[in-house]
Amino acid sequence: MIAGDYALAGALTGFVIGLTGVGGGALMTPILLLVFGVSPTTAIATDLWFAAVTKIVGARVHHANGHVDWQVVRRLWLGSLPMALLIVVLVSLGAPVAKVGLLSSAIGVVVLVTAVGLLAAPKLLASARGRRISRPERFKALQPALTVTSGAILGLCVALTSVGAGALGSVMLLYLYPLRMTPHRLVATDIVHAIPLAVVAGIGYLFAGMVDWWMLASLLTGSIPAVIVGSTLAGKVAGRGIQIALATVLMAAGVKVLV
Template sequence: MDVGNFGFVVAGLIVGFVVGMTGVGGGSLMTPILLWFGINPATAVGTDLLYAAITKSGGVWVHKKNDNIDWKITGWLTLGSVPAVAVTLWFLSHLHADAQAMNAVIKQALGVVLLLTAMAILFKKQLLAFAQKHAGDHYSLSDRNLNGLTVVTGVVLGVMVALTSIGAGALGTVALFLLYPFLPTRRLVGTEIAHAVPLTLVAGLGHASMGNMDWHLLGFLLMGSLPGIYIGSHLTGRIPDGVLRPCLAVMLVAIGYKLAF
């Protein structure tokens, strides 16, 4: 294994460790790291999408075993996200002939979504408190409107994830908390992960069909991330969440600002 490939293993280990400790930061860290390594933006996004699909599949198995998934909500999200992924990939395929234009669109979108993700991580507690405080207000949604908003949320997540590989984690979880404040946290997290797997898989395969995939790179990332997730999950709580989340958010703001502006 040469030095470059070893660097990808280390990158996978670091990202897996952060994800294991905090539950967030997978795509929002991995894609910028791949750009830092000089990987083409489109290839970085496509590779990270399949990386996310594989790593989150294990999470689905665990959450399903513990009955932490609301399949109805997952279905409404998928109803919006998968068609949105298809349309976004169609759009990117028309830019594919002009690699410079496609990479410019992806980098700009990456910057914006990273900034939104940083805000979601930094203000997560305040957003959740707001959602729970107003959950019983008179303007609470009917089932029909709630299902419609869930589909719209899926559409937004689908576009963001297909463009950038980021958004299904932190932003998806916050959106679900705002829509379903009475649902237990463990079921919201499990539902978000269950939705993220088909979303990232379809988007990843779509990018792969356009040649935006490096299979060897994917293998090295998984080689590092799987033990990283295992170690990080066993160290959860050792470093205060109030320290980890602001540090992660500040880093994402810096990266997002550089990419967007």
């Protein structure tokens, strides 16, 4: 496969990441599996480092605009980073989670759940807003613990499949912080949370020699300029249409991966 094809895939994914915070795993991993025929372990390992580097570039743009909610990010990290580290240890020890068949199935399931979450986001947001307004004290009291728990779920998904930090994370944040998460803040917070999570989750695969460095370099050639453009346009383009289109693609990709 020529470098240009990887760069094009990286550019597409990088633009979507910058614009919506979604796509580092949910879009790139299925592309690597279905379009380029990459093995699940190599796809996950390479995608984790692709997401980390790409989102660092995108995060700089969002952080400069003051959109990152650091309190929410820290709460997510309390759950996601320890869980990802645990999975890294298990993968390094050769636990069954690292078997190709299980990884393929896990990727397909998480991609499907991600697609459903994107489609259901408006209804979840409306429900959460109703609860937040009708029972504000109880809702706010539960926010910290539920955010840490959500982080742990994301850490598990990302460490096993490289999927979930963006799409599932954004849906969770909308539900947990329906009044606080403006579109700009949601994208920025989601991206920043995903960076150390991808690094921690990718460490085990890195030391296991599963990262394809040539493919990673080719992907980043396209994604780095594209994520800057996407991050700059975030909030200026209607994100819902992009979410629906992305969810449709992910639904088809998830079914294909499982079949």
